[in-house]
Amino acid sequence: MCQYKCGNIRCKAIPLAAHRMSVEQALLGRRSVRAFLTRPVSRSAVERILELASQSASNSNGQPWQVHVLTGAAKDRLTAALLKAHEGGGRVQKCEFDYQPRPDEWVEPFLSRRSEFGQGLYGKTLGIEFTDLVGRDSHHRRNYEFFGAPVGIILTVSRHQLDSALIDAGLFLQAVMLTARAAGLDTCPQASFLDYYPVLRRHLNIPDDHRIVCGISLGYADKTHPLYSFTTPRQCVKDFATFYEDRAEDAIGMDGSTPGIGSLPQRPTQENSGGSEIDIDHVPWAGWMQDFPEQPGSRRH
Numbered sequence: 239m240c241q242y243k244c245g246n247i248r249c250k251a252i253p254l255a256a257h258r259m260s261v262e263q264a265l266l267g268r269r270s271v272r273a274f275l276t277r278p279v280s281r282s283a284v285e286r287i288l289e290l291a292s293q294s295a296s297n298s299n300g301q302p303w304q305v306h307v308l309t310g311a312a313k314d315r316l317t318a319a320l321l322k323a324h325e326g327g328g329r330v331q332k333c334e335f336d337y338q339p340r341p342d343e344w345v346e347p348f349l350s351r352r353s354e355f356g357q358g359l360y361g362k363t364l365g366i367e368f369t370d371l372v373g374r375d376s377h378h379r380r381n382y383e384f385f386g387a388p389v390g391i392i393l394t395v396s397r398h399q400l401d402s403a404l405i406d407a408g409l410f411l412q413a414v415m416l417t418a419r420a421a422g423l424d425t426c427p428q429a430s431f432l433d434y435y436p437v438l439r440r441h442l443n444i445p446d447d448h449r450i451v452c453g454i455s456l457g458y459a460d461k462t463h464p465l466y467s468f469t470t471p472r473q474c475v476k477d478f479a480t481f482y483e484d485r486a487e488d489a490i491g492m493d494g495s496t497p498g499i500g501s502l503p504q505r506p507t508q509e510n511s512g513g514s515e516i517d518i519d520h521v522p523w524a525g526w527m528q529d530f531p532e533q534p535g536s537r538r539h
């Protein structure tokens with residue numbers, strides 16, 4: 239048993255500051271933060287986040303992830319090299335692997351969601367017109383500064399594990415983001431680093447048999463920055479889930495409703511916060527396990 243009595247027999251690291259947040263609160267409170275305070279994050283906190291994230295599932299327990307953690311002058315040197323490449327036209331024409339569709343390859347409904355995201359971030363939140371390339375670039379380049387966060391992480395996975403490694407990396411990434419949130423910290427996952435992957439490979443000595451997955455900014459959110467108010471919507475469960483039930487009345491979506499979850503807390507947005515300040519450190523906790531008693535006649539597998 240860990241000396242800190244966290245209950246995890248595999249845990250050897252120190253605990254994070256006790257924020258006492260449920261998984262539900264961490265999920266509802268997590269979002270991509272793009273403006274950070276300079277307030278430092280201790281190395282022990284980063285180690286604890288990584289230790290907890292390493293408890294993620296992976297295919298046959300392969301644990302194919304590696305992380306490169308940058309702070310201080312090391313982070314600044316990487317940022318300088320990335321910005322030099324960015325300004326000198328060093329953006330790669332083709333990523334190392336097919337990470338995402340080219341702009342002309344996006345299809346519906348993803349195309350509309352992407353465009354809504356871009357308009358929300360650049361247009362509504364930052365007031366930058368779509369045609370204002372200089373304005374757009376002034377925000378985009380902040381990616382390479384890890385949005386001012388004191389900790390920058392580059393996540394890589396073994397190439398030998400094929401696409402299964404990318405699934406494992408996604409689980410690890412999510413665990414990093416949720417654990418950070420539960421500790422009162424915030425994150426932004428960033429694929430933008432892939433546009434300059436040769437710079438990363440050179441600076442961090444990333445071997446050829448590892449694929450670069452993304453960067454992660456980690457730190458304390460700057461809650462006074464306009465970007466802190468930017469939130470993204472989600473599809474309803476009935477729009478992406480199909481339930482196969484024994485009894486017709488158990489089915490979700492027949493009348494468009496999701497039985498039982500109407501009263502649960504939603505992700506805080508400007509709309510549902512009635513225009514008041516959003517504070518993701520204070521997401522209410524429904525204690526949903528108690529709200530879902532076993533239904534008579536329902537089968538759990």
Ligand SMILES: Cc1cc2nc3c(=O)[nH]c(=O)nc-3n(C[C@H](O)[C@H](O)[C@H](O)COP(=O)(O)O)c2cc1C
Pocket residue numbers: 268269270271272355381426427428429430431452469470
């Ligand atoms: C793999 C991945 C790569 C991403 N790359 C970037 C990026 O380069 N820059 C950025 O500002 N946000 C990036 N994001 C954040 C997404 O835009 C964000 O997750 C999405 O809009 C949903 O918003 P939310 O994270 O606030 O819930 C990335 C997210 C993921 C999962």
